[in-house]
Amino acid sequence: MNTMSETIVLYDGYSEMNSDDEMSANCSCTLITGPHNVIVDTMTAWDSELIINGLKKHNISPNDIHYVVSTHGHSDHVGNNNLFMKAKHIVGYSISHKDKYFIYPFDKGEEYVINDGVKVIPTPGHTMAHVSVLVTTKEGTVAIAGDLFEKFEDIENPDMWKDAGSEDPIQQRKNRSKVACLADWIVPGHGPKFQVTDQIRDALKKQASE
Template sequence: MCDLFVLFNGYSKLCNDKEMLANCSCSLILGDHNIIVDTMTAWDSDKIITALAGYNILPDMIHYVISTHGHSDHIGNNNLFLKAKHIVGYSVSYKEKYFLHPFESGEKYYINENVEVLPTPGHTLSDVTVLVKTKEGTVAVAGDLFENSEDIENPTIWMSAGSENPALQRKNRAAVAEIAHWIVPGHGPKFKVTEEIRNSLSKQI
């Protein structure tokens, strides 16, 4: 089992028709490997370093950096973690070396027996979700597959945030909800997956 800590809850708020405020959720997984998922914007480095220090973790102690997709609010501080292997969407690399993995064929990437990376395209065509076995059940760190818990009953929230393939996104939202007990969305607090949520998502496919 792993321990999962949400270092920062993501958020998004439309200011007017030309501006919005947004940042992503940032999560820390501690176990056989130390993993950080989604490193926020490039202006958040001090916040992340301070938050990690609260768990006695230095950047060089992180084994994997996972960005659920390549948007700027999810990759901004990847360069803090120079001893880690990096997974950005479907791209797996360490320094200049790239490791080919068939995410496109639906294959999971296994980090260890408690952590795996699942291809969940929709928001972008190379989105991934991190599935983590914890004492409270399986937690899906889903990035922008889910914008927040409110987008279950109001799908216009995630659709208005941008979706390269809404049909795929609907399918993968339902699939992740079937697996997970908890979801960490891209722009909101972690929420518990109920049967009501599963039923609602399955009806939206």
């Protein structure tokens, strides 16, 4: 079986403060095609038409999706999971299909393998049940990292991801470094995809040791 997959960022995430008590934010939404079709992070509940239209551009319908992965359970990452009625759903550490729930030891560090080129790994920090998706592609390994990374700029300015909320900053720093060492590209939760350089890996490794 050809296990090579492709990642397509349907929509770049964003986040910005509008005032002291209001912000605008939405998550990156990413399609993985290959032996299995996977959608990662389904935006807010107001974005169903956006997702349907984004998939249609790639000749895919919601019924063609085999897996939905929500990197964590915040509302801007799970808003349209119910579009995908035939898929198995992975929301953080929870795996389900209809009313059946499958116990999986993400909390013990186990990876969930969808196929030889796509796996879901535990990356706690932003939330304690946060996961990331690693995809083998022609351009290298792509990590769809949810809010483990807020956006590219948070590497130089870690206050960005800390201010976005972190249930365990120590684990988040370690997992940010871990994912950067595994990936050639990162799709962050609230910004465009970026390439991982040795300079980035060194910066994150230093931050993880602080």
